[in-house]
Amino acid sequence: MFGTLRTLVVGANARAEERVRDTYAIELIEQKIREAQVSLGAAKATLASLIQRHRAEDRQLKSVETRIADLTKRAEAALKDKNEELAMQAADAIAQLENELEMRRKTVDRLDTRILQLRQSVETGHRRIVDLKQGAITAKAVRHEQSIQSRLNTTLTAQSSVAEAEELIAQVLGKDDPFEQAEILSDIEHDLSHDTLTDRMAAQGYGSATKITGTDVLQRLKAKK
Structure with missing residues (x-):
């Protein structure tokens, strides 16, 4: 039970993280580029320091070589x-200088190797940052297109809603008038029951009248005078 809940929570958190990363993808890309630039700047500073030390060691190396040549x-x-x-004192000094010379040569060799490696790393990092910046430009363009498409979809949805509303209005307006329909049905019922036929025949003088007319009322009023 708890294992299932833990799995669901982990899955929900992962989905939430994916939504956040997708929403703020451009901001995250720009932040990563800034972090990469900081790292590249630190690598450049280290490279500059190594090159400076290499030059100093190289100067010392040449100085020792000059002293050895002079003492020799x-x-x-x-x-x-x-x-x-x-001559023995000079030989001892030369031996010490030669030992120092060997150590400095090894130091210079190590610096050469380290400088070469770091220079390659800096160049690679620089190219990657350039690629990241170009990728960020492309990502921004794509996100802008997606935003436009989203607004367009919203507009199309609204237009679809308008069209649907218009269709419903036309449908309502196109329906038959219920009151007129009721009158027609009433007339049909009268025809079927022959009530209207009796009225028509009475109006033409065939048989007694079925309804009091205005003429009947007028005649009755004249008779009272």
């Missing part, structure tokens, strides 16, 4: 003068 020449000159102690 000085160490060779010290060895040439048989100053092994000073």
Whole structure:
């Protein structure tokens, strides 16, 4: 029982959500585009930061390479003068710089890879946002057409109602007059009962009158004088 009710509630909520999403589809699309633009902006900022760090590391890398080259020449000159102690100090410094150089090269390589990946992501995100904006324009046009069609359907429905009302009026007006019909039926009944035939014959002098006429009343009034 409770499982069935839960299923019905979940289904009703899902349908309600679908109706809301359909009603506010354009607003939701625009909101998603804004969110995507914010995310894209953050990705661009991160990319710019990585590129800036890459440039700094590259400058440091070149600086270390320059120092190694300089110390190497000085160490060779010290060895040439048989100053092994000073040459050894230079060799130690060169070794440290070479270790630093290796670490910086790895850092630059990692930054290269990260920059390439992020740049591709930014480009893909940018294209998707462009597509979303174009899709939003199309969706707005379709929704506008749907609105026009809805108003047109309402108008057509109203016209149909008007036509139906006109038809009903014509139907009512086209019916026979019930009062006239009653008079006709009464005459038919009189004819069938021969009452009218007796009246017609009496009016022509055949037999006694069946009705008092105005002439009869006038004669009776003259007789009283």
